[in-house]
Each structure stands twice: as C-alpha cells, then as structure tokens.
Amino acid sequence: MPGIGLIGYGYWGPNLARAIAEVDAAALSAIADMSPAALERAGRRHPSARLLTDWRDLIADPAIDAVVISTPVSTHFDMALAALRAGKHVLVEKPITDNVFKASLLVEEAARRSLVLMVDHTFIYTGAVRKIKDLITDGSIGDVYCYDATRVNLGLLQKDVSVIWDLAVHDFAILDFLIEARPVAISASAAAFLPNSPETMAHLSIYFDDGAMAHLNVNWMSPVKIRQTLISGRQRMIIYDDMQNSEKIKVYDRGVDLAEGQDDDRERRVSYRMGEMWAPQISTKEALITEIEQFVHSIESAERPPSDGESGLRVVEMLAAATRSAALRGQPMELVDLRRAS
Amino acid sequence: MPGIGLIGYGYWGPNLARAIAEVDAAALSAIADMSPAALERAGRRHPSARLLTDWRDLIADPAIDAVVISTPVSTHFDMALAALRAGKHVLVEKPITDNVFKASLLVEEAARRSLVLMVDHTFIYTGAVRKIKDLITDGSIGDVYCYDATRVNLGLLQKDVSVIWDLAVHDFAILDFLIEARPVAISASAAAFLPNSPETMAHLSIYFDDGAMAHLNVNWMSPVKIRQTLISGRQRMIIYDDMQNSEKIKVYDRGVDLAEGQDDDRERRVSYRMGEMWAPQISTKEALITEIEQFVHSIESAERPPSDGESGLRVVEMLAAATRSAALRGQPMELVDLRRAS
C-alpha cells in the first residue's frame, strides 16, 4: 500500500486528503503546508498523518512513495520536479504547470524514471463524463463533430489566473479525454471587465484535424450558474448539464439526414430526425475517489492513467495558445503536434 | 393613408400582409408574386388588394406610396433601388442586401430622394427588446459591457445562406439598436457540418470601441431550441429568454464590486452582489404591427425609424466581416466607421 504525502492544505487540499484517507488501498502518510493554521486543521481531521511545514521534508521522507501537490500553479513545477527526482510518483492539481516548457520537462523526467505523473483533471473521473466516453466509444452517438460548452457563474475571481486557466482548463481536459481527433488551431476572444484584473470572460474555438469543432464559453461574471455542454455526433446528440441533480446526461435521437441526390433537389433531401430522448443512469461514485484509486492502480501496475502528464501537457498547450490568440483578438494559433503517440 | 404594395407572398410575406391589413393607418393596395398559387392564396386572404405577377407593375402603380419587399435577399437590391427611383418609400426584409456596397447605394438613393428606407429588423419592435432598451436608457443596468447570445435549434437549414446571415442577423440588428458604442472588429469561427452546405454553426465575437464585447452562438443543428441572451451592465444584468411564455426578461441585481485600495488587498476588496431578481412586465403587442406603424409614421413625419437603411447597412457590414473572419479561422476583421453620425 503506497504511502502518500500531500503538499498544500488550502482550498482544494482537504478534499484530496479526505479522498486519499477514504481509499483503502492508499495511506495518507504526511501533510505539508507552511501555514500553521492549515496544519492544525489537517491534524484534527487526519490525526495519523505526519505534519510538516516544509514540503522538502515531505519529499525527503523515505516512507513516502507518492506525492500529491495542491498548491498555487506557479509552484507546481519545482515541487513536482523535486518529487520525481526523489523517486516519488506525482499527482498534481490542474493545470500541471503554468507553461508548456515546464510541463514537457516534467513529462520527460517522469518517463526517464518510469514514475507515474498524473494530473488532477477531476471531471474525467466523474460518472457523467465516463458515461459520455462510453457512448462515444460504443458508437451510440456516431462520429463527434461538435462540442460546445458553457461554464459561467458569478465569481470566484482569481487574482493571478485568467478565466481561461481557471475554468476552460476543465473543458480542455474533458476534450482531451473524449475526442480522438487532434486539435490543430485555436481562436479565442477574451475581455477583462474589472480594472487590474486578468480576463473575466472568454470564448474559445478549437479546430480539429477531422473538421470537428469545439467551443468554450467561460465567464466569471454571469448572474446565473450554467454548466451545459452540447456534444453532437452524426447519429445522436448529447446535452450534459452538470447543474442537474438527476438526468445530467440527455441523449437525443435527433439530427439532420441528407439523402443522396442532385443538389437542386436539396430541400427535398434534407430531413430532420426528431426522435426520442433518453437519460441514462450515471454512476454517483465520487470522482476524487475514482481518481485516487486510478493513481494507486497506476503506481502498482505501471498502467498509464487517462490524465497522465502528457494529457496535462496538451491541456497547457491549449491554454497557452488560447491566451495568445485572445491577446490578438482571435488571431488563430496553430497547435504543434503533441498528440498521443499510440 | 399611404397605399402599400407588397412584393413576395412566400414564407414571410403573408405575415407582413396581415400586419399591413391590420394597421388602420395603412392600406394594403397590391400584392405581387410570380407564383400563381401564391397569388391565389393572397387573393383569398386579401380580396381588396390588386394581384400582380410582375413586381415592376406594382412599382409602376401611381396609387402605391410605399413598397414592402419580402423576397430572397439576392433580389432585394434591384427591387428596392427601382422602388426608390420610382419615388416609393421602402421597407425591405432583413438583411437589406447581400453585400455592403449595394446597401450603401440604397442608403444614398433614399437620402437623395428624402424617402424612407427601412429594414424589417423585427426583433427590435418586440416588447422584450424595447424593455431592454428602456432599462439601458434609463440607467437601470448601468453601462453595458457584455452581450452574449445563444440562438440555436434544429433546422431550418438554408441552401444559399449560411447560419450567420440567417440567424446572427437578428442579434446584429438587436446590438445595433441597443448598444451605443461602435463595433470595431469581429472574430468568427464557423463550420459546415453537412456536405455541400453553407456554415451550419458559428461563434462570433464583436469588439466595441469602449471595451465592451458581444458574442453570438448560432447553430442550426442543436437538439433543443435556445434563445437566450445575457446583457451585463455595471449595475445589473439581464437574462432575456425568448422561449419563455412569461418572464422573458429577468433583471438581476448582481455583479462584482471592487473597492478602491492597494492591489495586494485585492481579494478583500472584491465583493459579490447577489441581490434580488425582477421580471418586468412586457408589452405583448405584436412586433410586426409596431413595425408597420413605425413605417407609416416615418413616411408621414419623415422621422427616421430605428431600423433605417443605415442600420441595415451596418448590420450587413458586420455579417460580411464575420463571414470573412470565419473563412480565416477567426482572423479578426476591422470594421470601417459606418456608425451613427448623430
């Protein structure tokens, strides 16, 4: 049973700590945070974990096999690199780093040492996204040609990170998990609607090599919270609404059929399918538990997790391209070929 | 009472004919359509109107003071120009023409002859859009910094016209009516998800000279119909949902307030207002009736209608820029300064 050390017990860290503690196959051995108050909270909840103020001590601990990093993104690279060099497996909060170069260095380091490098792309471990993946894989919805996501709410504004790096990261991770096609270019528009603020709203268009398109609408200044995604396949369409308590996923047997024939008969050849709708049952298992189980499984089996370091790198590449495009009012940015080697 | 002649009795023409007939201050004098079947339908509904197969005869009729044109967009220019040259006032279906140059010629011709040139931008005559205009004008929502519209459904695919010219035209017309700031650039992404088809989906970002942004999401291939727009002002935010039977407009007293102070205190200075919501009562008067009344009023008073020819020209300019940008994967297109001279 791998001993896991957690660095960072701030906003998200307590959730990771709880998940590690709940997974039978893992032990929460140590928690590091430079804040004494955070450490005290951690100690009350996890009395058997070693408490450390310096993350370097945690990485130096030989009883620790794996490190989970839940600190501000600017610190990810140093901590993850040190942990890998100390021979520890690493799970790091999203995004993996704040630039492409650092991410690729981490990927290389993990590969060289045959260590697991995994990113906390939480959404791909939810029952909903897993079910969508199944519906794509088993052919139920046909080839995917469109993914259109709206992820807006009021707050929580970040000081150092734009809405792209804060919210769009979720959809880039989901896209990377769901869509086999390769993204080739990104055009983005964004605006900062508060003074001295990073961008608070962005619209991102992603072009894929098979003609598919994705679009992400992220906004910190919407009066209502919306988490809604349309995923269109040639056979069926999915609406994934994460704000619903039940029926998060609705599969519509709808679309446009185009019969073969002469172009001037076109109107007669277009037919609309307005068929039934179906809301499959979805696993309600908590995503973080599934994710920690995957981390442990990958450590023990050397099987790549779906949100491995390369996935984290691809997501950062898209975040960076979107940020550059937004600075140029939508000027399209080509993506280099970082895709799955499989 | 002006005698009005209608050219085109196809999909939309019957609605215009009914509206003209219902407005007491106007008379439906003649209807022209080259289809005998259409003319027969027209005659049954409007027995007192003269029926003509050639639109040139309608324009030549001295009893006719004004011409309403409801034909395919490619024919708008010739008909409108001929009507203006014959001294008739003109109301033409949206978009006014299929390119900027033709639109500007019509505007010039109308100005030279002091005739009314008006475009059927129907939405700006609805109770909902009028109410939003009032809320902007009276300062209720503060300076508008964001307009974000979703206008998607399944079908009705057009053969010759892309989803931009078919659906986004509505939002460009609403934007032109609501927003005083000048649009300076457009970035658009689009895709055609059917073979030999114009674009079926598009995302358009519009930049304004005061930093405001608009975004339009238009799609013919959505399993559900959505007509939803967020309009964000510094004081309040509006959600306009045209699919609701009642409460089409909801005004939210919500937003982000930023107190003055040092930058490193920023988090303490950001506060979220999560105040009440309010759905004002909206006039249920039919938009087409209001529009025809405006047309008659402009003819009689020489007062410019809100959807005058220049508005039509600005809308076409934006449609053309969006189309060019979409062909270049979001490359931003600057808009020339065609704005209100006032």
Next chain:
Amino acid sequence: MPGIGLIGYGYWGPNLARAIAEVDAAALSAIADMSPAALERAGRRHPSARLLTDWRDLIADPAIDAVVISTPVSTHFDMALAALRAGKHVLVEKPITDNVFKASLLVEEAARRSLVLMVDHTFIYTGAVRKIKDLITDGSIGDVYCYDATRVNLGLLQKDVSVIWDLAVHDFAILDFLIEARPVAISASAAAFLPNSPETMAHLSIYFDDGAMAHLNVNWMSPVKIRQTLISGRQRMIIYDDMQNSEKIKVYDRGVDLAEGQDDDRERRVSYRMGEMWAPQISTKEALITEIEQFVHSIESAERPPSDGESGLRVVEMLAAATRSAALRGQPMELVDLRRAS
C-alpha cells in the same frame, strides 16, 4: 361521406368547424348559431356550409347525417336528444350534460336507435395520452396505482360553471380512458375565492376498487400555468407535462422494490431503483383531427369510440359526486356502478 352540421360557432366551435373541414372523409354541411355576427364569421371561413340561425332547422335537414354540438352545457341535452330522435349521430362538447340523469337518457336513446353518441373529450385523442395508454397496455409501466394531476393557471373564470366542471372534466376523461379499475368513491375540497363566484380551486381524490388512487388539483387562480401529471406504475413512473414543447412524456425507471422476508428486516429489504429516464417520441397529429376521424369511422363502422356516451356519463357522474363532496368538506361520495360492461 357523412354530412356534418355544427351547432354553435362561439369559443370552441370554430376549431371543430376547421377540423371537420380538414378531414377528407367528412363534409361540413351546415353551421347554426343564433348570433348573426358568429354566422358571418362562419360564412367567411366556410363559404360552402349552409348557415342557419335556428339549430332546429339544422337537425331537420335531411342532408345532415351527424350533428356536432358546441354550445353551453345547459343546452346539450335538448339539442342532443332532438338530434338523436331525428336519427342523427351526435358528437357533443364536454361535459356531455350537466347532470347524470340527462346523460343516461342520451345514452339510452342512442343505444335504442343504434346511433353514435360521442363526447368531445379532446385530450384522449392527443399523441401524448395515446402514448401513455400504449405504455400501460403493453405492460411497460406495470399496474397503475397512482395518478396525480395538476391543472392550474390564471383564468379563464367561468360564470356558471365551477373549476371542477371546467378543468377537472379533462382529467376525469383521461382517467376513464387510461385506467381499467373502477372508481368507487370521491372526496373533494373546494373553495370560491371570488364573491358570487363558483368554486375557483378544488382538490379531488378518487378511490379505485383495486386500491389505486387519483388526485386532481384544479385552480383558476395560479400565477403560473401548470399541466403536469404523475402516473405511477409498479414497474415505472411517467411524468406527463403538457406545457413542454418536446418531451411531454418522461418515463422513469424508478420505484421502490420490497424483497420478501421478515418484517423486522424491513429496512434492509427496501431498495430504491433510480434508473434511467426515457422520453418517447409522440405523434404531433392534431387531436381534433384524430377525434373527427374517429367520429366518422364510428358512424361508418358502428365501432364504439373511446369517448362514447357511456364514457361521458361516467365523467358526469364523477363531476357530480365531486361537487357534492366539496359542498360537504370532503365527505366521501360513493359512485354507483356505471362501469364498462365488457
């Protein structure tokens, strides 16, 4: 092709006239209304129909095979009886009469003369209710044990008729069509919230001989319009929401399963099924067309329509029992055995 005469061209009559005219297998031969203005409107829409001010003339017309009655309920009995005695088939607006005795006389008269007596229980001819019937008949939802309907809106208040006779009549007709079990008693509560008004709100509980229960909530003074019904079967549950444009019917694979065993183990034996949801496709054919086709078919084939006179009688019996119970604050009223002889 039977010649059909329509008596009454007021609120609902024009809809019936249009439906009769649209059905190829029927001819709208005559329309009677004592109002000259109504007759003039009728004549413009249906120029080939004979126009009469006295309904007795219509019934006396030998060219007329069948009579459709769309007049205030208090007049139904006299007109329907006269029509039957003149050998005409009869379709009468709901409710068939304003009391049980009159309804039973009509049923007897029609039986004696082998004429079709049918009631305009429109809802049972909708695609939605037909689909629910199919789902019950084919065993998809299992034995029905609960029907719970909410039918509320603001207005249209009636002067002479309570909300029970105006709105609950629809649900009684649907219940009579869907549920095979026999209703044995009714308890109702009602109140009139306007002075000198019939009841404006009512709650009705109907007990069936197999233990099933139905409940109807009808209200003319609700700020929002709701048309929602829960139909619970042992296997699945249906929610029928008539205000939805699409997905009017949702079938939930949900319920409570009780394993066999000792009573004190009960908690361990109860399990909740929270399975998938499914919205079947529903015919969008207009109910009135289906209804008129059924009327013609029954005339020609002597096959009983589902909303025959006996159904109308059972509905009136339930309306009368509910009204009596409401006057006694819920005192339960037993229903006599008027059910299907089959």
Next chain:
Amino acid sequence: MPGIGLIGYGYWGPNLARAIAEVDAAALSAIADMSPAALERAGRRHPSARLLTDWRDLIADPAIDAVVISTPVSTHFDMALAALRAGKHVLVEKPITDNVFKASLLVEEAARRSLVLMVDHTFIYTGAVRKIKDLITDGSIGDVYCYDATRVNLGLLQKDVSVIWDLAVHDFAILDFLIEARPVAISASAAAFLPNSPETMAHLSIYFDDGAMAHLNVNWMSPVKIRQTLISGRQRMIIYDDMQNSEKIKVYDRGVDLAEGQDDDRERRVSYRMGEMWAPQISTKEALITEIEQFVHSIESAERPPSDGESGLRVVEMLAAATRSAALRGQPMELVDLRRAS
C-alpha cells in the same frame, strides 16, 4: 451561557450537535446515546462533551441547563417530561409527541415551571420562510386565502411513521407560523402503496375560519423531488420553490380583480392582472443556527419562541386529525380550538 445536553446522536442529532457547537452563546456539555458506535462518533467530533449511554444521567446532570431531544418520536414524551421535571429547558425534534394528549401535558408542565419548551420546526427558521412571513406581515401580498404545497420525492420510507407524520409535519409547522387564521377542519386522503407499510402518499385539505384553504400533497414515491408551494394573497401570489439554488421565492403581481357592478355584467368586470415578478434576496444563514440562537435567547429572556410547545401541540392535533380523516376516505375532522390566546 447555558450548558446544553443532547439526547440522541443518530440521523439528525449530529446536525443539532454541530449547530449547538457553532453558536457562541451556547455550550454543548453532554451527548447521550445508547449506541456505543454513535457515542464514539460524537466524541471524535465533540471531544469536550461528556458522553453518556443513559439519557437519565444527562438529565440528572446539574451542569446542564437545557436538553435537546433527537430520538424516535415515541420516546419524546418520557424524555421531555423528565427533563422539564428536572428543571431543564427543552428543545425536541418534530413532531413534539405522537399524540395530542401527551403534547398538551408537556405544554402544561413547561408552563407550570416557566421553562422553555420548543419544537425543532426547522423550516420556520429558514431565510425563505422568514421572508414569506415578512411579505405577509407587511401587507405586500394582501390577505392570504390559499396555501398549496407539494412535497414529494423517492424515499426515505419510514417503517413506523406515515408520510403524513414524516413530511406533512413540515407544512403544518409552516402554516402554523405563517397563517393567523384558525384551522377548523381537515379532510385527508391517503394510500399505502407498499405491503405492510404505513401510508406512502397523502393529500390533505385544511379549512380555515376566514375561508382560506390549504392543501398538502406529500408522497414518498415520486420519481422526481419537488418542494413547491403556492401562497396566494389578495394582492400578490408567491411561489416558494425550495429546490432552487437561487430565487427560492418568486412574488407575482398577478391575480383577478373584480370591479363592483351588476352580476350580469360579470364578465366585463373580471380583469386579470398579469404584472411583474420579483425574487427578493433571502438570507442564507443556516436555519439550525438561527433556531439554536432562538432557543438560547428564549432561555435567557423568557420570550416565547415561534415554535413553542403550543405550536407543537397544534401541529400534532392537525397530524392526528389528518390521519383520522384519511382512514375514513376524506371524512372531514373538526379541530378543537387550541389556537393562540393572544
């Protein structure tokens, strides 16, 4: 600062314990539960509280000023009576007892000893119900004439308690808090749709002495969860939807106005108001915290809490009457005059 002892650390007790611990003005002195496992959980969360297996020891503790009882309803009476006789103030979970006689004995005992007797009618301490009370008290909605609640979901079936005592109790408590008029009679229908089960569904109609009516729809076997209440006043109507994250309360400026005049002009005199809708801001303070603060305040000031013992007694009287009526298929049960003496 009163020392509070909690009896019962099962389903609801932990919430009460947490609330007591969070309120600064109170101290959680002791927790009693006969289950060692429950006590161990309690000890981990509340290390400073005394842990007892026998509730009698808790009541005997002189350091304890007040007792909170969170045990099965059948035990409430003995524990509450013993606590009062030991001079302790008492807060007991709802319903106060399982019959009227026991409730009245507790009320008398508390009055004789001038001790606070309060019932955990949690909903009346929510921001939403408080806001509704304000809107009634300040005249915003006018005289209330109708309260119509739907409280349905799938599970949690109880073994010993019917859906009336489990779910309708919430609405009776809210009614008792909101409505000044006196309930005079109840008619109820109910059914048990599982073998050897208490009633799983019920419809309750409550008649008030001023002509107002309330209706409660409670059901453990609904495929979807609904918590929706219509509260109609002469001026405005409220829809209270507890499943909404925001806008739980919507106030509609809608209704029916009846001008004075002759009865035969009635139709012309009825007018419908379809005015604006308004969703006021609601306090998000947790109800249990407000409730415990009220308990402490009542102990220290001797000011009656809104959910005092007499309120608990009135609620039990209504529960008992509803249960009797349901056994007699809606036979109305008169309520004795237990109302506020004020």
